[in-house]
Amino acid sequence: MRLTVGQVHRHVLALASSRSCFVLGDHLPFRMLSLPRAVRFHLTAWHDTQTVEDKNGLLTLASLEVQNKVEYGKKERATRTGGTKPSSRASALNMKPKVSSFNAKPVKSALLKSAVLKKTLKIDESLFSAKSFEELGLPPLLIDRLNKEGLTAPTEVQSAAIPIISQKHDAVIQSYTGSGKTLAYLLPILSEIGPLKRPTEQDSSDKRSGVEAVIVAPSRELGMQIVREVEKILGPNDKRLVQQLVGGANRSRQEEALKKNKPIIVVGTPGRISEISAAGKLHTHSCRFLVLDEVDQLLSFNYREDMHRILEHVGRKSGTSSRDILGPLARRSERQTILVSATIPFSVIRAARSWGHDPVLVRAMSVVPLDSITVPRPVLSRTDANSNSPSNSVNQAAVDSLPPSLEHYYCTSKAQHKVDTLRRCIHALEAQTVIAFMNNTKPLKDVVFKLEARGMKAAELHGDLGKLARSTVLKKFKDGEFRVLVTNELSARGLDVPECDLVINLDLPTDSTHYAHRAGRTGRLGRKGTVVTICEDTETFVVRKMRKQLAVPIKPCEFTEGKLLVHKEEDVE
Known part of the structure; x- marks a missing residue:
């Protein structure tokens, strides 16, 4: 017997209204029946409990286990809450309902078969x-x-x-x-x-x-x-x-x-x-x-x-x-x-x-x-923390997103000297296509002005620009009319400039994931790329923390006399 969600819901309400009382627990599909659609969308993506679908994905009385217990994964919990004798409850639940009592319409077997059969996974x-x-x-x-x-x-x-x-x-x-x-x-x-x-053979007769x-x-x-x-x-x-x-x-x-x-x-x-x-x-x-x-x-x-x-x-x-x-x-x-x-x-x-x-x-x-793929339960306390904790999972995801052929460096500079450090970095690495990231929109124009004043062509890109202006800036940047694109987090995802050979963080990324997405603007499609983070002395601990989380060598350096000098640093984590 296969039933719709609505039919199961009506049957559950009918049983609950009688003296045969049982508990279905805090299971997602039942709580979602009465929730607004927008809330249902969000709970579907984030809720940790398993659904009550059977192997074929359909709701059935068997999958609900509405007899003496409800199955939660591999654990079973008694549903007796008192007020009704076990024998009367069992007899009520073990009744085999007729199709007519649920007003279920017959379903075409072909449609049912196509919906429930799993596709064969062929991997060559x-x-x-x-x-x-x-x-x-x-x-x-x-x-x-x-x-x-x-x-x-x-x-x-x-x-x-x-x-x-x-x-x-x-x-x-x-x-x-x-x-x-x-x-x-x-x-x-x-x-x-x-x-x-x-x-295909259907092209002439079946045009979509x-x-x-x-x-x-x-x-x-x-x-x-x-x-x-x-x-x-x-x-x-x-x-x-x-x-x-x-x-x-x-x-x-x-x-x-x-x-x-x-x-x-x-x-x-x-x-x-x-x-x-x-x-x-x-x-x-x-x-x-x-x-x-x-x-x-x-x-x-x-x-x-x-x-x-x-x-x-x-x-x-x-x-x-x-x-x-x-x-x-x-x-x-x-x-x-x-x-x-x-x-x-x-x-x-x-x-x-x-x-x-x-x-x-x-x-x-x-x-x-x-x-x-195993989905771990959320960490409820510090004693539960382990390698499968959500924070570690996020860090691992950031590591997986990093292009493999990148060189990572960081150097220190006072805030007022960061643009000069940026310029020296570009010259030392002989970078021709550079994306410089900042956290806010307002300082972008000032950085562009300072670079232009020193003879380095630059442009700003941010969300306040109109669609046409952004498209024009990106086209000119890809065509080589600008050497430096100064932008905010807007471009950390989706900006595809394969020729980009240098990414510079003028402001520190907020976390390792943002660092990874910024770094991913260079080293694309197997090319080599360099990522340089310019920070103040008081911010170096943040860089070391991200270095540990990402498990990549972010090496300390400085730019003097037109050259990149890499320093040795003891691991202090």
């Missing part, structure tokens, strides 16, 4: 070392476009992810910053949709219309970068097939472009996608792919309502009811969900299990079912 480890995109089975037209763009060999994460996504598995892609994660999910998507896809892929990014900069990647692959004649929906731009123009160009791929920020969707101008019910890039940021409390709408509407057929007997599983199975980030905290793992269907974790040279 020989592809982890693929030397060309042909080996990964991409269609010829797509390979031709890649060759024209000078892309001939896949990165390690692309070799692992492309075959898995092509097998239609939901996936969580994790790899260090700058390793090619964007193409890792774009290429298998473009193999299935658009003018470069592989030909509307948006087929939605890609969500937490920042405008990352969204614009993804759009540029898609346009580059599609080519100038077909670039209209991707539409950018980011905040800070004219919404009415974006809506007009949607109507005129009829894009197959939409890339945008949660707020703008949700806004246009709610206005009825963006139809994503028939969407085949949902990608959440930098998903650890999208789990932020600020995005909860917008993300809830996106998750509810993308890939859900317009005729599908939320009270369908197959529930959320049926809606999830209608789309392929891909989560991407350089860091994968356990909140992302829990979210992937909830939003996807049998997701797999894809890393460079590694593909494993997400169910095999």
